[in-house]
Amino acid sequence: xxxxxxxxxxxxxxxxxxxxxxxxxxxxxxxxxxxxxxxxxxxxxxxxxxxxxxxxxxxxxxxxxxxxxxxxxxxxxxxxxxxxxxxxxxxxxxxxxxxxxxxxxxxxxxxxxxxxxxxxxxxxxxxxxxxxxxxxxxxxxxxxxxxxxxxxxxxxxxxxxxxxxxxxxxxxxxxxxxxxxxxxxxxxxxxxxxxxxxxxxxxxxxxxxxxxxxxxxxxxxxxxxxxxxxxxxxxxxxxxxxxxxxxxxxxxxxxxxxxxxxxxxxxxxxxxxxxxxxxxxxxxxxxxxxxxxxx
Amino acid sequence: xxxxxxxxxxxxxxxxxxxxxxxxxxxxxxxxxxxxxxxxxxxxxxxxxxxxxxxxxxxxxxxxxxxxxxxxxxxxxxxxxxxxxxxxxxxxxxxxxxxxxxxxxxxxxxxxxxxxxxxxxxxxxxxxxxxxxxxxxxxxxxxxxxxxxxxxxxxxxxxxxxxxxxxxxxxxxxxxxxxxxxxxxxxxxxxxxxxxxxxxxxxxxxxxxxxxxxxxxxxxxxxxxxxxxxxxxxxxxxxxxxxxxxxxxxxxxxxxxxxxxxxxxxxxxxxxxxxxxxxxxxxxxxxxxxxxxxx
Numbered sequence: 001x002x003x004x005x006x007x008x009x010x011x012x013x014x015x016x017x018x019x020x021x022x023x024x025x026x027x028x029x030x031x032x033x034x035x036x037x038x039x040x041x042x043x044x045x046x047x048x049x050x051x052x053x054x055x056x057x058x059x060x061x062x063x064x065x066x067x068x069x070x071x072x073x074x075x076x077x078x079x080x081x082x083x084x085x086x087x088x089x090x091x092x093x094x095x096x097x098x099x100x101x102x103x104x105x106x107x108x109x110x111x112x113x114x115x116x117x118x119x120x121x122x123x124x125x126x127x128x129x130x131x132x133x134x135x136x137x138x139x140x141x142x143x144x145x146x147x148x149x150x151x152x153x154x155x156x157x158x159x160x161x162x163x164x165x166x167x168x169x170x171x172x173x174x175x176x177x178x179x180x181x182x183x184x185x186x187x188x189x190x191x192x193x194x195x196x197x198x199x200x201x202x203x204x205x206x207x208x209x210x211x212x213x214x215x216x217x218x219x220x221x222x223x224x225x226x227x228x229x230x231x232x233x234x235x236x237x238x239x240x241x242x243x244x245x246x247x248x249x250x251x252x253x254x255x256x257x258x259x260x261x262x263x264x265x266x267x268x269x270x271x272x273x274x275x276x277x278x279x280x281x282x283x284x285x286x287x288x289x290x291x292x293x294x295x
Numbered sequence: 296x297x298x299x300x301x302x303x304x305x306x307x308x309x310x311x312x313x314x315x316x317x318x319x320x321x322x323x324x325x326x327x328x329x330x331x332x333x334x335x336x337x338x339x340x341x342x343x344x345x346x347x348x349x350x351x352x353x354x355x356x357x358x359x360x361x362x363x364x365x366x367x368x369x370x371x372x373x374x375x376x377x378x379x380x381x382x383x384x385x386x387x388x389x390x391x392x393x394x395x396x397x398x399x400x401x402x403x404x405x406x407x408x409x410x411x412x413x414x415x416x417x418x419x420x421x422x423x424x425x426x427x428x429x430x431x432x433x434x435x436x437x438x439x440x441x442x443x444x445x446x447x448x449x450x451x452x453x454x455x456x457x458x459x460x461x462x463x464x465x466x467x468x469x470x471x472x473x474x475x476x477x478x479x480x481x482x483x484x485x486x487x488x489x490x491x492x493x494x495x496x497x498x499x500x501x502x503x504x505x506x507x508x509x510x511x512x513x514x515x516x517x518x519x520x521x522x523x524x525x526x527x528x529x530x531x532x533x534x535x536x537x538x539x540x541x542x543x544x545x546x547x548x549x550x551x552x553x554x555x556x557x558x559x560x561x562x563x564x565x566x567x568x569x570x571x572x573x574x575x576x577x578x579x580x581x582x583x584x585x586x587x588x589x590x
Contacts, residue, residue, distance in 0.1 A: 061356035084377030087501030147469040148504035174442040176469035206382030209443035213306045
């Protein structure tokens with residue numbers, strides 16, 4: 001859908017310097033391949049592998065470095081935590097390439113970005129040890145971001161999501177999960193023979209009760225983790241959960257981008273084990289996955 | 296509810312230095328009065344009014360400064376954007392004062408924190424000009440965070456929320472709003488005679504479609520802003536929307552803290568007007584509200 005009139009100043013907010021509002025990035029400063037990380041401090045952990053850095057920008061939790069590995073131009077962008085931050089990041093990355101900032105009209109030629117999340121995650125299966133690299137074939141959203149868009153699942157996704165809702169007994173709950181798939185093109189770049197485990201990832205809109213944790217407050221769904229671990233649909237099972245994948249996959253699909261989420265497992269919630277060195281685990285994720293991505 | 300066994304290492308994550316996981320703050324480093332801001336860069340904008348700063352910590356989007364204004368000890372903490380970040384911040388602030396990090400048991404004596412959000416917001420009423428200071432009497436959550444907790448509204452709140460769901464025609468939607476109230480004690484510190492406008496604040500789980508904005512994607516609820524602006528229940532109306540208030544009020548109530556959200560209006564979504572100087576607007580919010588808070 002291409003709007004036929006300029007997008008208003010209250011919708012598309014462009015700064016005095018011609019940058020998009022939250023990311024504070026100019027259309028010239030973003031590459032067609034984008035790595036997202038949650039932690040602003042992790043952007044430099046990725047960009048240190050770049051042969052050359054062109055630009056560095058930082059605003060709030062959104063840090064962006066753009067540069068090259070060989071001839072491939074890449075950006076690494078920190079999104080901050082959670083689906084609401086993904087709403088900001090995905091819409092603004094898309095605007096940078098698919099909206100003309102002078103006319104405020106969608107460009108006639110669509111640019112499809114490659115967007116690869118490299119993040120941390122908790123495993124939900126006993127056979128996935130800490131420090132494993134997991135590729136999310138699908139994202140199931142326990143947040144509600146995609147309900148604000150005219151999002152429609154395809155038949156396969158709808159079938160799996162309905163089975164998931166039944167299995168987790170959420171039919172009558174106030175939580176209404178949605179589901180979206182990864183880019184198959186990108187999934188295939190990170191195959192099992194390279195050590196990547198494939199599976200469904202669940203996205204949670206918080207870290208404590210939404211991930212079944214209890215400090216002083218009991219979660220409303222105390223059996224959530226076991227319900228997630230026990231779910232299967234055909235050959236699909238839930239490997240892990242984290243806080244951004246479903247939103248990246250859902251918005252990415254609506255906006256016509258190729259998206260993938262790769263996680264390194266820092267905790268196994270079934271075995272109650274933790275990575276001995278989370279920083280090394282993240283470093284391995286980045287180094288290994290960057291090599292396959294730029295091939 | 297006081298757990299009668301130590302909270303596990305996978306639930307309450309304490310770093311090698313004895314700090315809570317995401318905030319990276321030690322129990323000694325947090326004051327009983329806490330100001331929250333969204334933007335990590337805004338923490339220093341608050342703490343520059345402190346007479347003395349004791350500690351500065353920073354991890355991801357969570358920056359914490361603790362110090363004094365006169366004899367009053369205060370902390371200012373950046374939460375990052377959105378309800379999922381509030382899940383992390385509120386649970387971890389509570390853990391710092393109400394859980395013994397040595398025994399991993401809830402303390403027998405409960406400490407109630409004062410938590411005051413100072414943020415930016417969009418007005419939803421034509422008669423609330425930009426740069427107005429708005430005190431949120433209630434937060435209506437269009438996110439779904441509180442559904443993961445055993446949260447129950449009181450009768451007044453339930454009545455208003457039901458009227459809101461009817462008015463906005465959300466009865467059969469996948470969005471299930473929840474609602475919570477401010478601390479009356481704190482609301483009364485920021486009265487109309489000091490220039491504060493009081494009203495209901497709506498919390499959105501995103502910045503684009505969840506706030507009725509359209510770039511390339513149409514929102515699923517295109518009439519959302521008008522529906523919010525047109526809602527009244529008794530003397531209550533919706534003054535503004537933003538991205539954290541409902542989660543702070545809901546979790547704060549469950550955890551037994553006194554919470555308030557104050558916003559400076561940087562945009563009026565009815566008049567399509569914007570603050571000429573957002574930074575000055577934020578500065579005025581902080582200076583004016585700090586004075587009343589420490590009185």
